[in-house]
């Protein structure tokens with residue numbers, strides 16, 4: 593492309609809220625044959641809402657013994673109700689800024705629960721949180737987080753399965769059970785955790801996501817979905833937007849997203865990775881073209897070649913069109 597054509601392209605792009613980090617990027621975008629979308633905040637609005645609380649039917653009478661710092665560390669017995677499950681989960685999540693966590697805390701407040709701040713809190717990226725609360729030690733997160741703490745998650749499988757098929761993100765809630773179980777280091781994996789129940793958040797797919805995917809596929813572009821969320825939720829979202837179930841990579845840990853992109857590109861594909869989160873920066877940098885979308889974090893924008901000012905997946909199509917239009921004009 594001539595410098596003049598490149599300037600026209602970048603200008604048209606900017607007028608459309610599509611910022612190319614230089615002229616050679618414009619040419620790169622034209623050569624993209626694969627688009628990899630991050631799920632949360634990219635294809636979905638990233639505005640989570642608490643939708644479900646499930647208290648697991650207890651095998652031993654429906655109550656749990658746990659530490660209560662509020663009662664001077666005494667062991668108390670509580671009925672495992674939906675209210676209790678949510679109270680425990682919200683308190684553990686009170687220190688987290690993750691959208692999943694904020695929805696749980698917000699949902700609890702809306703349901704009239706007074707959410708107590710966690711005493712200690714640890715974020716486990718891509719898995720959940722570990723916290724010490726007035727109820728004792730708590731885990732809220734995915735299967736991996738609980739399994740690693742030695743919790744048998746099978747009693748929650750039916751509920752998890754049902755919620756995930758509805759496209760929701762279901763999270764397990766466990767509380768350290770018995771006398772003294774609330775003591776000690778929150779890092780300690782050991783502890784007789786008692787599985788209390790499940791909480792679920794739902795996100796909504798962006799209005800233009802389906803059209804964006806359809807237009808990319810029409811162009812002959814292969815479209816992928818990549819997420820840290822579980823397979824069932826990911827597939828439900830993929831189905832809603834028209835992405836092939838074979839093109840879904842789920843359960844990808846933040847640090848593995850770049851590898852996943854590399855895997856997709858391994859047969860010479862030229863992928864544009866579209867993402868918004870801090871987690872996505874390495875993947876954006878690895879992709880043939882990295883594209884930060886809308887409300888994207890500074891880290892994501894820094895790592896990207898194209899920045900979309902709006903949060904609209906259709907602007908990905910625009911980026912491609914601008915690059916093709918400009919380059920064909922001068923050929």
Ligand code: ADP
Nearest residue numbers: 632688690693718719720732733734819820821
């Ligand atoms: P995404 O790739 O969709 O942005 P993340 O990598 O942030 O998702 O998280 C992956 C999974 O880890 C979530 O679907 C959820 O099951 C679990 N998780 C992450 N953070 C939290 C949290 N604060 N509370 C509970 N679960 C969490």
Ligand code: MG
Nearest residue numbers: 632633869871
């Ligand atoms: Mg994300």
